[in-house]
Every structure is written in C-alpha cells, then in structure tokens.
Amino acid sequence: MVRSALRALWAEPRPPSPPVRVWRDRALVAVLVPWSVIETVVRDDVAPSPVVLTVSLVIVLALLYRRTRPLGAVAVAFGTLIAFDVARIVAIDGTGLTSIVAVLVLPYSLFRWGAGREAVIGLGMILVWLAVTLAVVPTDPAEVAAGYGFFLLSAALGTSIRYHAGARVRDIEQAELRQRNQLARELHDTVGHHVSAIAIQAQAGRALAASHPDRALATLETIEEAASRTLEEMRAMVGVLRDGTEPDLAPHPGVADIGRLARSVGELPHVDVHLSGDLDDLHPSVGTALHRIAQEAVTNAVRHARHATRVTIHVADEGGRVRLTVRDDGGARTTGHAAPGYGLVGMAERASLLGGTLRAGPDPDGGWTVDAVLPKSVATT
Structure with a gap:
C-alpha cells in the first residue's frame, strides 16, 4: 500500500x-x-x-x-x-x-x-x-524539531490547497458532465419522440395522398402540430442555455401530460393511457421523469415494435412509490440482443438519479415492456 x-x-x-x-x-x-x-x-x-x-x-x-x-x-x-x-x-x-x-x-x-x-x-x-x-x-533538539516542522507544515499546506483545488475542478467537471447528459436526454427524448411521430405521419400521408386526400390533409395537420410542439420545446431548451436564464423556468411536463402521448403517434399503434391512484402529490422531478420515460418507451414501440397495434401506458400509485408500465403487443425486436441505445440508457439514468429502478425487455408472450418504479418524493439537500 x-x-x-x-x-x-x-x-x-x-x-x-x-x-x-x-x-x-x-x-x-x-x-x-x-x-x-x-x-x-x-x-x-x-x-x-x-x-x-x-x-x-x-x-x-x-x-x-x-x-x-x-x-x-x-x-x-x-x-x-x-x-x-x-x-x-x-x-x-x-x-x-x-x-x-x-x-x-x-x-x-x-x-x-x-x-x-x-x-x-x-x-x-x-x-x-x-x-x-x-x-x-x-541547536537543541526542540529547535531542530521546530525547524523541520516549519518546512513540513509549509509543504503540507501546499498539498492541502492543491487537493482542494483539484477536488473543486473535478466537481465542476462532473457538474458540466451532468448538465451535458441531462441536455442530451432532453434532446433525445423530446425531439426524437416528435420527429419519429412526424416521420410516421409523413409516411402515412404519402400512402393516403392518392386514394384518400381528405385523410392525407388531416395527416398534414397532425404533422404541423407535432412540428410546432417540437419547435416550442426546442426554443425552451435553447432559452435555458442562454446566460441569465434560470433552468427552473424551463417547462416541466408531468404525469398529466402523458395523456397527450395517445394523440401524438397517429392511428397505429393505438396508445391507451391509464392513471390510477393518488398522483397529485408527486415531486415535479418524478412527474417529469415519468413523462420522459413514457415518451421514450412509446417512441421505441413506434420505431421498433413489428406489427404492433396497441401500446398501453399504466401509471399506478403504490403508496410511497409510483410504477410506470409501458407495454406493446408487437413481435420480437430485431434489436433485442443489441447493445442498448441512448433511449434505454437515458431512461435508466432518469430512474437511477431519482433513486428508482427500470427494467426493459421482451415479454414471454410477445411484445416489449418497460417497467419503472420511482419514489413519489425526492430527498433534497
């Protein structure tokens, strides 16, 4: 040692x-x-x-x-x-x-x-x-000890100042890394979700343009709404990055906004949202995390679940905890054994930062389930 x-x-x-x-x-x-x-x-x-x-x-x-x-x-x-x-x-x-x-x-x-x-x-x-x-x-022994002590004390003081300065630099670097990771999660979850919805609606609109022009026009309206929401959220995130803007002023979606996910992915797969129990006293950070996890899970289902016709989102109060379950009825994922992408990593990070857990994987009878359990309150220091 x-x-x-x-x-x-x-x-x-x-x-x-x-x-x-x-x-x-x-x-x-x-x-x-x-x-x-x-x-x-x-x-x-x-x-x-x-x-x-x-x-x-x-x-x-x-x-x-x-x-x-x-x-x-x-x-x-x-x-x-x-x-x-x-x-x-x-x-x-x-x-x-x-x-x-x-x-x-x-x-x-x-x-x-x-x-x-x-x-x-x-x-x-x-x-x-x-x-x-x-x-x-x-000199006598006391003076000898004092002489060595003065110089060793000076060296020890330099070491201490160096250690604290290094620790401060590391803390700043860690804070910057956490901010970059948080921004990356927000960009991936928000922009990725809306852009995926826009791409799917555009594909549907192109298929309907010749045979059902009225439905194609409705699809274009949905695309316009999704693009407007994406632009609004992008502006909000950019505003947070400007000097003098407080991060707490940025919009924070919560559990009540999960219901909007049912209208943001189009006709297929159909998204059902079920909220049960007392969800009004959730900490804002928990509500935001639940919304972002549900949003990313729905995006993954739309992108990767083959032949999926339904996605079910269930948020349930479990006393001191809240459970989010997102399940689709699609076929086996072709990427099931691949390395997890940014979406799964981001969802797991959100749950872990709040003291919760997240499990994501295929169901034995087909489909894919994301199961997150978070505490209803978050300890503050």
Whole structure:
C-alpha cells in the first residue's frame, strides 16, 4: 500500500495552467529586496556583506519562478543556501540575513504547483539544507524539531490547497458532465419522440395522398402540430442555455401530460393511457421523469415494435412509490440482443438519479415492456 502511494505520488503531474506571476509575488520581492539591503547596511554581525546580500537576493528572485518552475526555484534557493552554509563551515565567519525566511514559501509552492517527482526531489534538497544549517549553528533538539516542522507544515499546506483545488475542478467537471447528459436526454427524448411521430405521419400521408386526400390533409395537420410542439420545446431548451436564464423556468411536463402521448403517434399503434391512484402529490422531478420515460418507451414501440397495434401506458400509485408500465403487443425486436441505445440508457439514468429502478425487455408472450418504479418524493439537500 505504501509502495503504491509512493508510485502514485511520483507519477503525479503538475496542475494545469499555473499563474505565471501575481501581484503578491511582485509585492513580496519589492519588500524583501530593500529589506535585505537595509539589513546588510545596518547589522554589524553580517560579514562578508556582498556575499550575504547576494545569497539573499538570489533567494528573493527565485520566488518569482515558484509557480512555473517550482523545482528550479527550490534548487537555486536551497542550493545557494547549502553552498553558503558549507562556506561558513570551511572559510567564512558570518551569519545570514533574516530576509531568507522567505524560503518558507518555497516548500508550499513546490507541493502546490510541482509534479510528484519534483516534490520528492525538492523536499530531499530542503531536508539536506536543514541538516547542514543545523550543523553550522549549534541547536537543541526542540529547535531542530521546530525547524523541520516549519518546512513540513509549509509543504503540507501546499498539498492541502492543491487537493482542494483539484477536488473543486473535478466537481465542476462532473457538474458540466451532468448538465451535458441531462441536455442530451432532453434532446433525445423530446425531439426524437416528435420527429419519429412526424416521420410516421409523413409516411402515412404519402400512402393516403392518392386514394384518400381528405385523410392525407388531416395527416398534414397532425404533422404541423407535432412540428410546432417540437419547435416550442426546442426554443425552451435553447432559452435555458442562454446566460441569465434560470433552468427552473424551463417547462416541466408531468404525469398529466402523458395523456397527450395517445394523440401524438397517429392511428397505429393505438396508445391507451391509464392513471390510477393518488398522483397529485408527486415531486415535479418524478412527474417529469415519468413523462420522459413514457415518451421514450412509446417512441421505441413506434420505431421498433413489428406489427404492433396497441401500446398501453399504466401509471399506478403504490403508496410511497409510483410504477410506470409501458407495454406493446408487437413481435420480437430485431434489436433485442443489441447493445442498448441512448433511449434505454437515458431512461435508466432518469430512474437511477431519482433513486428508482427500470427494467426493459421482451415479454414471454410477445411484445416489449418497460417497467419503472420511482419514489413519489425526492430527498433534497
């Protein structure tokens, strides 16, 4: 388990599109550069001054690259500090400036913006510097623990911010995916249903044009009505996508609208709708889901049920649940063993999102049945 975690850390990529520099970076440099110069001039224990000032300025300038080149910034800053501390051991009798406290920002930046392998390598360099600098200046165990604790806390803070930022990005991506899936379901269920009805009516009108012109004219009127409904629903969905339009203002068909399905598919197959029980207290989302599932089931029956003459829709109150059953009397489906299309997937998704179940398949005595069971109320958070 530990080995897998280390492997995952090593393979972790950099976060995408880090900001190059922000005003805080420039403000920090604008404060630290004069601070380093003034401290070099004022303090008597800083020697040799040019070397100490150079070390501080290198560290300060490295902060400008802490997001885009986090490992490079750590390597330059802590490499300079290691070289300075080694020189203090070997040849220089002096101390550093307090402005080098800015290096505390670099472990944060390393774990916030660096790749996994960069974080591991950079942390190793930081720990090496801590060991060297604590060897130069005699310290007690409490100070040693505090020194390591400060830098590890900075790294942990960077890791935490990175995790929360990544989680937020993933949440946004999931929300966008849910919206795309919802729009795809609405387009498929609404437009697909009406267009299928239009195509069937057009075929019937063409067959009746020569022998029964009056019935063909009535068929054209039905096509016009279906096309108008399709256009209205398309406009409503497009309006929801516009800026400033609230999705809750979009029209939501319910159980009462299922009866209209009987008039939207023409003469054959004939559609019977039966509503039983108390269906007035359904949650609006449940009512919309029932209508869309019934609509898609009828569309599938019209498209795929061979020789079907009747489709029965039954919505029944079952206490805390509501059951929708759509059954046709057609022959065996030629696509019965094929992979489920968008329609079946969309119906199953609608039921699952509301905590319900959906079963769709052939009947033993012929025909096809869609059976959905949904809770009458939906939990809100």
